[in-house]
Amino acid sequence: MTLKLPGLIDAHVHMRDPGAEYKEDWTSGTAAALTGGFTVVLAMPNTQPPITNDKNLSLALEAGRHKARCDFAQFLGAGPDNAAVIPALSQKAAGMKMYLDQTYGPLRLDDMTLWRDHLSQWPVDAPIAVHAEGRSMAAIILAATFFGRSVHLCHVSTREEILLIKAAKEKGLNVTCEVAPHHLFLSDEDIKHLGVGKSEVRPRLATRADCEALWDNIQVVDCFATDHAPHTLAEKDGLNPPPGFPGLETAFSLLYTAVSQERISVDDLVSRMYTNPRRIFNLPEQQQTWIEIDQKARYEIGSSNFYTRCDWSPFSGWKVVGRITRVVLRGNEAYRDGQVLAPPGYGVNIRY
Amino acid sequence: MTLKLPGLIDAHVHMRDPGAEYKEDWTSGTAAALTGGFTVVLAMPNTQPPITNDKNLSLALEAGRHKARCDFAQFLGAGPDNAAVIPALSQKAAGMKMYLDQTYGPLRLDDMTLWRDHLSQWPVDAPIAVHAEGRSMAAIILAATFFGRSVHLCHVSTREEILLIKAAKEKGLNVTCEVAPHHLFLSDEDIKHLGVGKSEVRPRLATRADCEALWDNIQVVDCFATDHAPHTLAEKDGLNPPPGFPGLETAFSLLYTAVSQERISVDDLVSRMYTNPRRIFNLPEQQQTWIEIDQKARYEIGSSNFYTRCDWSPFSGWKVVGRITRVVLRGNEAYRDGQVLAPPGYGVNIRY
Numbered sequence: 001m002t003l004k005l006p007g008l009i010d011a012h013v014h015m016r017d018p019g020a021e022y023k024e025d026w027t028s029g030t031a032a033a034l035t036g037g038f039t040v041v042l043a044m045p046n047t048q049p050p051i052t053n054d055k056n057l058s059l060a061l062e063a064g065r066h067k068a069r070c071d072f073a074q075f076l077g078a079g080p081d082n083a084a085v086i087p088a089l090s091q092k093a094a095g096m097k098m099y100l101d102q103t104y105g106p107l108r109l110d111d112m113t114l115w116r117d118h119l120s121q122w123p124v125d126a127p128i129a130v131h132a133e134g135r136s137m138a139a140i141i142l143a144a145t146f147f148g149r150s151v152h153l154c155h156v157s158t159r160e161e162i163l164l165i166k167a168a169k170e171k172g173l174n175v176t177c178e179v180a181p182h183h184l185f186l187s188d189e190d191i192k193h194l195g196v197g198k199s200e201v202r203p204r205l206a207t208r209a210d211c212e213a214l215w216d217n218i219q220v221v222d223c224f225a226t227d228h229a230p231h232t233l234a235e236k237d238g239l240n241p242p243p244g245f246p247g248l249e250t251a252f253s254l255l256y257t258a259v260s261q262e263r264i265s266v267d268d269l270v271s272r273m274y275t276n277p278r279r280i281f282n283l284p285e286q287q288q289t290w291i292e293i294d295q296k297a298r299y300e301i302g303s304s305n306f307y308t309r310c311d312w313s314p315f316s317g318w319k320v321v322g323r324i325t326r327v328v329l330r331g332n333e334a335y336r337d338g339q340v341l342a343p344p345g346y347g348v349n350i351r352y
Numbered sequence: 353m354t355l356k357l358p359g360l361i362d363a364h365v366h367m368r369d370p371g372a373e374y375k376e377d378w379t380s381g382t383a384a385a386l387t388g389g390f391t392v393v394l395a396m397p398n399t400q401p402p403i404t405n406d407k408n409l410s411l412a413l414e415a416g417r418h419k420a421r422c423d424f425a426q427f428l429g430a431g432p433d434n435a436a437v438i439p440a441l442s443q444k445a446a447g448m449k450m451y452l453d454q455t456y457g458p459l460r461l462d463d464m465t466l467w468r469d470h471l472s473q474w475p476v477d478a479p480i481a482v483h484a485e486g487r488s489m490a491a492i493i494l495a496a497t498f499f500g501r502s503v504h505l506c507h508v509s510t511r512e513e514i515l516l517i518k519a520a521k522e523k524g525l526n527v528t529c530e531v532a533p534h535h536l537f538l539s540d541e542d543i544k545h546l547g548v549g550k551s552e553v554r555p556r557l558a559t560r561a562d563c564e565a566l567w568d569n570i571q572v573v574d575c576f577a578t579d580h581a582p583h584t585l586a587e588k589d590g591l592n593p594p595p596g597f598p599g600l601e602t603a604f605s606l607l608y609t610a611v612s613q614e615r616i617s618v619d620d621l622v623s624r625m626y627t628n629p630r631r632i633f634n635l636p637e638q639q640q641t642w643i644e645i646d647q648k649a650r651y652e653i654g655s656s657n658f659y660t661r662c663d664w665s666p667f668s669g670w671k672v673v674g675r676i677t678r679v680v681l682r683g684n685e686a687y688r689d690g691q692v693l694a695p696p697g698y699g700v701n702i703r704y
Binding site for chain 1: 463464465468486487488490491493494495497498511512515516519520523
């Protein structure tokens with residue numbers, strides 16, 4: 001029995017390109033995206049160099065133009081000294097990303113007065129995505145209200161965060177949010193079997209109670225986004241394991257399994273993986289684009305042979321329901337039965 | 353030339369009574385208060401035991417009733433499990449104190465969902481004072497707006513905090529704040545000569561730029577409050593120096609020196625040490641109460657012979673202008689020329 005859905009949108013991926021192509025590049029990352037049913041990915045700016053100016057944005061967009069197999073856009077990073085400069089680039093970018101808490105890469109805005117500079121100057125109709133945990137999340141919501149603008153809160157992971165967002169929405173504040181599958185399906189109880197290094201991720205794996213609160217408040221969640229953050233197994237098992245999980249190839253099946261268990265509906269899935277991210281990030285429609293799912297397929301997530309160059313998954317061994325069998329992107333078959341068919345360069349920058 | 357001002361109000365003192373009377377009690381602490389020109393002190397609840405319920409509130413109020421030489425009220429502490437209970441005590445308390453960041457004592461509300469419990473249940477016309485630094489301060493401002501109520505932000509110490517409060521006030525949010533003299537007059541550059549242990553205070557001594565930002569935005573500051581937090585010199589010089597400075601006996605002269613230098617006006621002083629704290633904490637007028645100041649007196653702050661039991665000051669050696677010569681409290685001379693005349697028990701609980 002085949003289910004046909006719109007091409008999925010992942011509003012939060014790390015392509016590692018430019019600068020760390022040994023763990024992922026636009027070619028491998030977008031192959032992983034198509035395999036996972038995503039026809040648009042929005043790439044984060046904490047690359048090497050970080051995407052904080054026109055020159056570096058061009059680097060990323062050129063790499064994407066030549067290598068991406070699915071459609072894409074690139075976030076600009078808010079830095080301590082580029083608030084006045086990047087608004088001119090807003091039309092070319094997926095949006096602006098503000099890092100307010102510690103994560104991977106060099107971008108972070110420690111002082112709240114720096115937030116003000118960005119919130120006041122970035123165009124009010126251009127998206128802002130924020131890495132802000134706990135109290136930082138409340139702080140950026142307040143700051144955004146001062147400037148009468150929306151913010152999209154990335155990878156919500158805790159009970160206090162989702163209840164905060166629920167309260168903010170009830171008060172009519174203009175906030176949206178995303179949750180990553182690993183924060184829905186994994187908790188700190190999984191660190192034991194995953195291992196400490198492999199479990200490293202920001203925000204950290206939270207408690208079982210936090211996971212349950214995310215599920216209990218799933219109607220507050222606007223988007224599912226993978227926060228696909230590939231690092232090699234050697235790095236994850238090394239002395240300073242970097243935070244992040246690959247997620248593009250496993251997100252849909254994990255979430256569709258939740259559909260099969262009637263934890264969420266297909267409509268819940270489509271709104272969070274297509275309708276809402278498209279609205280929030282103001283993405284164009286992709287003509288003649290859809291994905292096909294074998295709803296009855298049951299399989300176990302493997303431990304290798306992924307398209308992502310880092311070639312591992314924190315979900316190895318998980319039994320899931322629902323397999324993507326075909327992806328049609330702008331009239332052409334881009335993926336079928338395990339084979340990525342769209343060549344590098346087929347993907348277009350949706351903010352061209 | 354004698355200046356006559358209203359009896360000063362210190363909205364933030366630690367009397368250490370009950371539980372740590374070896375460093376301060378209501379007798380010694382209120383002697384220090386009168387010496388410093390304060391005729392009302394509001395005592396914080398992080399005592400031993402902490403003032404988090406009716407029984408412990410009675411302990412503190414009984415001690416105050418027998419020992420206090422000036423008028424007083426006692427804060428209740430917001431704990432993780434007393435949100436439903438303490439509103440019934442609100443009329444007997446100076447207000448509720450919420451500790452949202454690490455400081456001295458056992459009270460702290462880590463999870464923002466605990467804040468909600470208190471903000472929703474504490475009477476909207478009863479004061480809430482908050483220890484919240486940086487992003488926590490922005491978070492509690494947001495949370496307070498959800499419940500349409502005011503919050504008083506204690507010991508503002510940084511540029512980002514005072515600019516945050518300025519922005520919040522400009523947006524019409526119902527926030528007030530206080531600054532402690534040590535954050536106006538000392539910075540992290542003073543740690544070297546004070547010594548690391550003696551310099552310990554929460555919020556920490558900030559940068560010179562932070563101090564300057566407080567002065568530059570002094571019109572945003574509603575109150576000067578000492579955060580008088582006595583610890584013995586042996587403790588401060590010991591292995592785990594507790595945070596806090598005594599401040600009651602030095603605050604006025606330090607601030608009056610700023611008046612003499614024309615950094616602030618006498619009106620600025622009176623509004624921040626009398627009018628505003630009286631309004632914010634809804635304090636009754638003290639009949640026939642005033643203080644007299646020798647405006648021309650110049651003296652050097654000593655290193656001992658204070659009334660505070662801990663008997664030291666981070667301001668030893670500072671040359672100041674303006675000396676309190678006489679305090680009249682409810683028609684009786686309570687202090688004159690170095691001598692505290694009001695006996696223990698003369699002070700009344702203004703929330704009796």
